[in-house]
Amino acid sequence: MKKYAFLLMLVFAAITGFAQQGYYTVYGNVTEHDTKAPMTGASVFAQNTTFGTVTDAAGNFKLQLPNGGYDLVITFTGYETESMHITTSAGEQKIELKQKDKTLEAVAVVASSEVKDGWEKYGDFFQENFIGKTLNSKNCIIKNKEVLKFFFSKRKNRLKIISSEPLVIENNALGYRVKYALDSFLYEYDTKACTYIGYPLFEEMKAGTETQAAEWNKKRLVAYNGSLLHLMRSIYTKDLKKQGFEIQFLVDNNGKDEAISPKSIYAALNYDKDDSTHTVEITPNQKKLAILYNNETTDTAYLAANPGEPVKFQLSYIFFVNAPSIVIEENGYHFDQNDIIVNGWMAWEKVADMLPYDFKQP
Numbered sequence: 001m002k003k004y005a006f007l008l009m010l011v012f013a014a015i016t017g018f019a020q021q022g023y024y025t026v027y028g029n030v031t032e033h034d035t036k037a038p039m040t041g042a043s044v045f046a047q048n049t050t051f052g053t054v055t056d057a058a059g060n061f062k063l064q065l066p067n068g069g070y071d072l073v074i075t076f077t078g079y080e081t082e083s084m085h086i087t088t089s090a091g092e093q094k095i096e097l098k099q100k101d102k103t104l105e106a107v108a109v110v111a112s113s114e115v116k117d118g119w120e121k122y123g124d125f126f127q128e129n130f131i132g133k134t135l136n137s138k139n140c141i142i143k144n145k146e147v148l149k150f151f152f153s154k155r156k157n158r159l160k161i162i163s164s165e166p167l168v169i170e171n172n173a174l175g176y177r178v179k180y181a182l183d184s185f186l187y188e189y190d191t192k193a194c195t196y197i198g199y200p201l202f203e204e205m206k207a208g209t210e211t212q213a214a215e216w217n218k219k220r221l222v223a224y225n226g227s228l229l230h231l232m233r234s235i236y237t238k239d240l241k242k243q244g245f246e247i248q249f250l251v252d253n254n255g256k257d258e259a260i261s262p263k264s265i266y267a268a269l270n271y272d273k274d275d276s277t278h279t280v281e282i283t284p285n286q287k288k289l290a291i292l293y294n295n296e297t298t299d300t301a302y303l304a305a306n307p308g309e310p311v312k313f314q315l316s317y318i319f320f321v322n323a324p325s326i327v328i329e330e331n332g333y334h335f336d337q338n339d340i341i342v343n344g345w346m347a348w349e350k351v352a353d354m355l356p357y358d359f360k361q362p
Contacts, residue, residue, distance in 0.1 A: 026086055027062040028093030030055050030074055039076055039097060046070040047083070047199045049357045066358060067278070068331025073199040075181055077165065081199065085335055088278070118150025118161075126161055129194050130185060132350035133301055136173035136219065140352045143168040148182075161185040170205070171352060174223060175216035177203040180351065202356035223353040226293035226314050228346050233332035236280050238266060244295030250288035250317075259290055270325075283325035291316040291346070302348050309344075316344035331357060 030042045038059030045052030046065055055061045063072075067088050074082040079097040086093070115121055123145065131137045144167060151160045162184055169178040178200050185196040207213035224230055226244070234243040247265050250257040262268035262285075270283040293314040303309055320326075323339040334340075 022067055023064050024067060024088045024090070025062060025064050026072065026090045026093060027060070028095060030059045030061065030076075030095045030097060033096040033098040036096075042074055042076040042097065043201075044072070044074050045199075045201045046086075046357070047073045047201065048354070050202045050204060051358065052201045066331065068357075069279075069329030069333035069335065070357070071199070071337075073181070073201075075166075075199070081181060081183065083199065087329060113152055113154070115150040115152055119145055119148065122150050122159060122161070125159075125187075126185065129187065130196060130351055131169070132348070132352040133305070134299070134349060134352055135301070136171070136223065137350075137352035139171065139173035141170045141172070143170060157189045159185075159187045159189070166201075169351065172205075173216075173352065174220050174355070175205045175207060175213075176356070177205055178351070178354070179203070200351075200354065220355055220359060222296075223349070224355055224359065226296055226345070227349065227353070227355075228342060229332045229355070229357075231291060231293075231346075232328050232334050235269070235271075235282060236328045236330060236332065238271070240265060244293055246292040246294060248290040248292065249284070249286035250290055251286060257288065260286075278330045280328045281325050282328065284320065287320040287324070289318045289320075291318060291344075293345070298345065302345065306348075314345040316342065316346040318342055318346075333357070 030039045030044070031037060032039055038055070038057070040055055040057050040059065042055040042059070042061075043052065044055060044061045044063065046063065047070065049065070049070065051063055051065055053061050053063055069085060069087045071083050072086045072090075072093065074095050074097065076097055079099055082095055082097060084093070084095075126148070127137070127140075127142070131140050131142070144165070147163045147165050147167065149162050149164065151162075152158070153160070161182070163182040166179040166181040169180060171178060181199040181201075183197040183199070185194075187194050207216060230243065231245055234240045234245050240247065246261070247269075248259040248261050249268065251260055252258075268285050270281075270285070272281045272283075273279070274281070293316070294312075296314055298309060298311055298314050303311065309315060319341045320339065321341050323336065326334045326336070326339055328334045
């Protein structure tokens with residue numbers, strides 16, 4: 001089961017019936033927590049987008065973003081990463097970065113054993129559960145795998161992976177170079193639960209030929225179709241059926257989940273749009289949702305790993321775990337990110353199939 005702490009909040013423009021309404025500017029200052037001195041060269045970016053910058057000599061930054069919600073991320077080597085939700089009313093931000101507590105890091109190392117030959121032992125496993133096992137994953141390369149550190153706890157039967165600096169991932173299938181500030185990757189062997197938290201920043205690669213550019217555009221659209229972002233945007237615009245989605249509720253029937261199709265899905269989601277903030281809040285009548293995407297079939301690799309899954313449509317599940325509702329911004333960003341768990345097809349598609357929020361449909 002893949003829990004999306006996400007961190008994966010993309011600003012796509014223009015699916016059918018959807019259009020961005022201009023831009024807004026977020027600006028501010030980054031200082032050191034203890035000394036209050038300005039921090040020069042701190043990385044500031046809207047995660048899962050191609051929008052990023054670094055602070056100047058006075059610690060100042062400025063970013064122009066398409067309207068919608070984002071997680072603004074601030075990183076600096078040796079300091080704790082800061083992340084905050086921003087939207088069109090964000091304005092000026094004052095950020096203080098704290099040095100990492102090396103004492104806590106030392107305790108973590110003692111509590112579990114660092115695997116010295118970690119990549120040799122767990123590298124393939126990490127790539128399958130982080131990069132993914134789709135066709136696109138075969139064309140992804142981690143350029144600096146040496147920054148990864150592997151820890152295994154026998155007592156907890158858990159693998160933890162961290163990185164000393166952002167991973168650099170070249171996705172030659174979709175044409176993106178991704179800098180992924182990996183906070184942690186955890187795999188619980190007892191429950192087979194995999195969770196990872198991180199902050200990706202995209203850079204569009206330059207196509208060598210027109211044919212390559214066309215192929216990237218084609219594969220990007222395939223990756224977008226049926227994704228979590230596609231779903232959130234379709235809910236926001238009340239365009240689920242046209243976009244190929246069907247939502248069913250899972251209800252308990254003598255210990256087994258039974259799927260029910262509501263007569264009016266937007267009424268069953270308790271769809272509530274706030275025109276002043278341009279946000280939509282949904283509070284589903286049931287906490288367990290089955291998501292059917294009918295415009296694409298399920299690929300053979302997924303079927304081989306998940307026998308019995310449907311072939312003619314892609315089946316995913318969304319569980320509301322920490323709150324009864326989520327809020328969706330006009331760009332498809334939803335919060336809070338850790339209030340839902342995603343399983344099934346959408347969890348199968350990982351970093352290799354991620355797109356930046358500023359992806360535009362060809």
